[in-house]
Amino acid sequence: PQVCVIGLGYIGLPTAAIIARAGCPVAGVDLSQDVVDTINRGEIHIEEVDLDGLVRGVVQRGLLSASTQIGPADVFVIAVPTPFEKDGNHTPDTSYVMAAATEVAGVLKKGDTVILESTSPVGTTEAMRDLIAGLRPDLRLPGRTDETPDVAIAYCPERVLPGRILEELANNDRSIGGITPRCARKALAFYKRFVRASCVTTDARSAEMCKLVENAFRDVNIAFANELSMIADHMGLDVWEVIRLANRHPRVNVLQPGPGVGGHCIAVDPWFIVHGAPDQARMIRSAREINDAKMHHVVERAEQLIEANPGVPVACLGLAFKANIDDFRESPARFVAARLARKFGDRMHVVEPYASELPIEFEGTGATLIDLDTALETCGVLVVLVDHDIFRVVPPEERGRAVIYDTRGIWPDVAPVAPRRPGLRLAG
Ligand code: SAJ
Numbered sequence: 001p002q003v004c005v006i007g008l009g010y011i012g013l014p015t016a017a018i019i020a021r022a023g024c025p026v027a028g029v030d031l032s033q034d035v036v037d038t039i040n041r042g043e044i045h046i047e048e049v050d051l052d053g054l055v056r057g058v059v060q061r062g063l064l065s066a067s068t069q070i071g072p073a074d075v076f077v078i079a080v081p082t083p084f085e086k087d088g089n090h091t092p093d094t095s096y097v098m099a100a101a102t103e104v105a106g107v108l109k110k111g112d113t114v115i116l117e118s119t120s121p122v123g124t125t126e127a128m129r130d131l132i133a134g135l136r137p138d139l140r141l142p143g144r145t146d147e148t149p150d151v152a153i154a155y156c157p158e159r160v161l162p163g164r165i166l167e168e169l170a171n172n173d174r175s176i177g178g179i180t181p182r183c184a185r186k187a188l189a190f191y192k193r194f195v196r197a198s199c200v201t202t203d204a205r206s207a208e209m210c211k212l213v214e215n216a217f218r219d220v221n222i223a224f225a226n227e228l229s230m231i232a233d234h235m236g237l238d239v240w241e242v243i244r245l246a247n248r249h250p251r252v253n254v255l256q257p258g259p260g261v262g263g264h265c266i267a268v269d270p271w272f273i274v275h276g277a278p279d280q281a282r283m284i285r286s287a288r289e290i291n292d293a294k295m296h297h298v299v300e301r302a303e304q305l306i307e308a309n310p311g312v313p314v315a316c317l318g319l320a321f322k323a324n325i326d327d328f329r330e331s332p333a334r335f336v337a338a339r340l341a342r343k344f345g346d347r348m349h350v351v352e353p354y355a356s357e358l359p360i361e362f363e364g365t366g367a368t369l370i371d372l373d374t375a376l377e378t379c380g381v382l383v384v385l386v387d388h389d390i391f392r393v394v395p396p397e398e399r400g401r402a403v404i405y406d407t408r409g410i411w412p413d414v415a416p417v418a419p420r421r422p423g424l425r426l427a428g
Contacts, residue, residue, distance in 0.1 A: 001190070002027070004073035006100045008035055008066060010264075011117060011158050012079035013044065014051055014165045019077075020058035022194040027073060028066040029103070039066040047326050048165050070103045075190050078104070079117045079158075082124075083268065090271035092121045101128045105135040110150040113186050117158055119211050119265065121272040125155040125204040129179055142179040154178045154187035155204040157211035162263070163325050173198045177207025215269040216284050221255045222266070223287035226294040229257035233301070240409040259385050259407045260295035260332030262321030267291065267330060295332045298407050299339045302383050305405050306344055312403075315375035316340060318386020319352040319359070326354035333385035334359060336407075340383070341367035351375045353390055376402075384408050 005016040008030040042059040080096040142149040160168035178184025184201035232239035321331035346366030387408040
């Protein structure tokens with residue numbers, strides 16, 4: 001089939017490339033002319049392991065091309081962002097999905113399949129179907145006719161980890177939710193072309209909820225670890241030691257505390273559940289609040305430590321939202337470092353091997369980007385914000401004299417005592 005992938009970002013571009021590799025011609029559509037031009041040159045605008053070679057190959061073989069304009073296809077895959085509104089209620093913003101569906105409606109023909117992949121609130125796929133129905137009264141749409149519908153509509157979320165996207169796109173199981181069972185079967189036949197793992201069919205609403213539940217599950221578990229770290233801080237306990245011990249239980253697996261939860265999924269998706277069932281989703285809401293509060297807790301603790309060591313140069317280690325990636329968006333490390341930079345100015349330094357310059361909000365603060373060796377030689381206070389491998393392997397003797405706040409627990413020898421008294425080391 002001719003495939004059209006709408007949205008060529010972190011999910012859409014790798015998905016388009018993998019479908020093309022499986023031999024289907026793919027037309028990618030994106031709003032950005034820059035993105036489109038880059039892909040048509042066989043290049044990529046995002047960082048992802050092995051994606052550059054794959055995209056170059058499928059573009060050269062004529063299997064993938066990009067455009068700002070949509071054209072006819074047999075299968076449409078929508079992979080556009082679904083943020084939430086900054087209105088205080090975290091209202092999901094499905095306007096990009098609906099805009100994409102409007103474009104699809106313009107070129108849709110009998111026999112086509114439309115698949116939504118974007119993480120979406122429960123009911124979005126049906127809302128998309130209703131929108132298309134309004135725009136295309138000439139087509140019989142699934143769930144709205146007793147006769148065989150003219151097109152199939154399904155929801156099929158991805159569940160890939162940044163840094164492992166290509167591998168996980170092919171090897172992770174998928175849930176495929178059809179508006180009707182027939183829609184699910186049509187989408188299943190499509191995914192079987194490039195997914196090696198199991199594809200499980202269900203209804204669209206269950207598949208929507210399944211994606212939200214996966215990320216809420218992780219958020220709640222990280223919130224448990226972050227709450228523990230704040231309890232341990234209050235009680236003067238070593239949270240890492242307590243977790244190490246507890247995890248020796250065969251049925252306990254506490255996750256790792258950190259400076260908060262970042263990325264574009266785990267800190268967002270649980271709100272879609274809360275928004276859909278505000279009175280019932282109590283723990284899921286608390287988890288979000290706890291993980292957000294952890295960022296402020298870390299800022300406060302770091303401020304105390306820095307103030308207790310007047311005049312001493314400080315290095316924040318890491319800006320990325322998690323270890324060993326170059327993605328600085330929605331990053332708690334970046335939030336903490338920027339707050340400290342604003343407060344402590346040119347005493348502040350940042351070490352981020354994955355960055356070539358500091359993000360915009362550091363401008364005018366006086367803070368500078370330095371390398372790890374310089375930080376270890378010149379900074380008397382180290383605040384560990386990201387667990388990059390390169391930080392993990394620094395031996396104790398190279399950070400011997402520094403006062404350390406290790407929010408990720410990468411250095412087991414660092415005592416996790418809260419900085420209630422000047423000069424004490426802390427962690428957690
Ligand atoms: N984190 C901790 N402690 C931990 C684990 C993670 O503080 O023990 C933090 C990380 O540092 C990071 C954040 O949580 O700031 C999220 O990182 P992550 O590795 O848990 O997840 P993401 O955002 O990279 O990818 C998640 C994955 N979802 C789940 O594991 C349930 C991925 O499979 C999804 O496809 C992705 O969200 C998505 O696109 O929804």
